[in-house]
Amino acid sequence: MTMIEFRNVSFSYDSGNPVVADLSFSIGRGETVGLIGANGAGKSTIMKLLLGLVTGEGEITVDGLPMNRQNLPAIRQRIGFVLQDSDNQMFMPTVYEDMIFGPRNYGVSKEETDRRVDDVLKCLGLQELKHRYNHKISGGEKRMAAIATILAMEPEMILMDEPSTALDPVNRRTVINTVNRLPQTKLIASHDLDMILDTCQRVILLAGGAIVADGDAETILRDRELLEANRMELPFCLQGRR
């Protein structure tokens, strides 16, 4: 069953150069897809299009709902977005307040919200963060807390923009393990190809706003020529370095 579908989607900023050009792809429910490509390839724009933060030409459907003003609240309720910079995501004073922000805005009762918060924190092993101040937790904890704020909304799909940026190896591994445990449909944009290899079954390689390759993650990420032609390189774990 299709979770998201892009049909001939194009988008350009004021300058007129298309950032995304005639893009068509679909993602099935439960799939974990990696979105890779050099800087400016269009990864972030695809996410913004999917979230209705920018509007382009063509058709986008999310869970069968066409992207339009009327459906936007319902679409956003279905999608959780983990931002690259957790500081921009965690704007409330404490982790708890940040976690209840989304559910309460969507009219979830206090009791249900509290249950979700406790369940998510327990699932991620973050109970001790519940009442901590956002400015007093570490970068790794903040990234996990940002994921927790999204999970508290119980989204059907999760978008992640560079989820492993600025994390030490242990925190990075924690995030990878967490991503692998999540049952939702996931779209992960990242330059960390090792992480993509560890988390995604399918990869979409972008260049100049168009799809260059779309297929099995391992096949694409092992293709040195293809990656290098698109300003990328093999994941470190496949480079055979000593």
Place this chain on the structure above:
Amino acid sequence: MDKLSQAQSELREMDALAAEDSPVHRLHPLCKLLVTVCYIAAVVSFPKYDFTGLAVMVLYPAVLFQAAGIPVRTCFYKLRIVLPLVCAVGLVNPFLDRTPMLQLGMVTITGGVISMVTLMMKGVFSLMASFLLIATTTIDSLCAALRKLHVPSILTTLLLLTYRYIGVMLEEVTIMTEAYKLRAPGQKGIHISAWGSFLGQLLLRSMDRAQELFGSMLLRGFQGEFFYADVPPCKPSGIVYTIACAGAFLLARLVPIASVLGGLFVG
């Protein structure tokens, strides 16, 4: 710690103070807000020569500091910049009003001196009461209380977001100042020639950050109004506190308590 980091840390300290637990913290935010408004109204309504009557009003902040477990010095430290300004307001009074009011030995106290002191007291007491309100009530609860008073949501949201974005802007200023200092060793502050571009960059960066934050809020269902921290219904104790305080302020304002007490001893 440089001044910017200190400002950030002080802002966060206020959040931490407001999140502590004490009988005052547990009071309903609406009660605290109403009592503070009543207190300030009572304080500013004292006549300019009523020094003794006004002096009694110090009891309210004194009791609250004790009950909330907040050291008075914290208040004066946080208000250190604004206090001198408040105190400076009445400085010209002694020169304008030279009417002798009191003789203390060889020293004649003029009406100007008394009105200067009462003006300062009014300013300091009002600031202390406002500080106590903020230090014992989270900004969310305060906004929720304002909403209960039917203050338009646009104003409460503006208040809340301004409070939140001050921290974001300070972070950006800190980052930019550090980057500047690293490339301008030995230079004190930011050179005047860089002020224009510095402020321009700050505006652009703050707007970018604000845009990101706002996007994050939109994606989590924000539709123009915050769901403030759940404020439980006001308990009877809160109502009693509000009525008792308002009554006490009215009494202090209408009855010269200090004179009555003094009369008991002097006869």
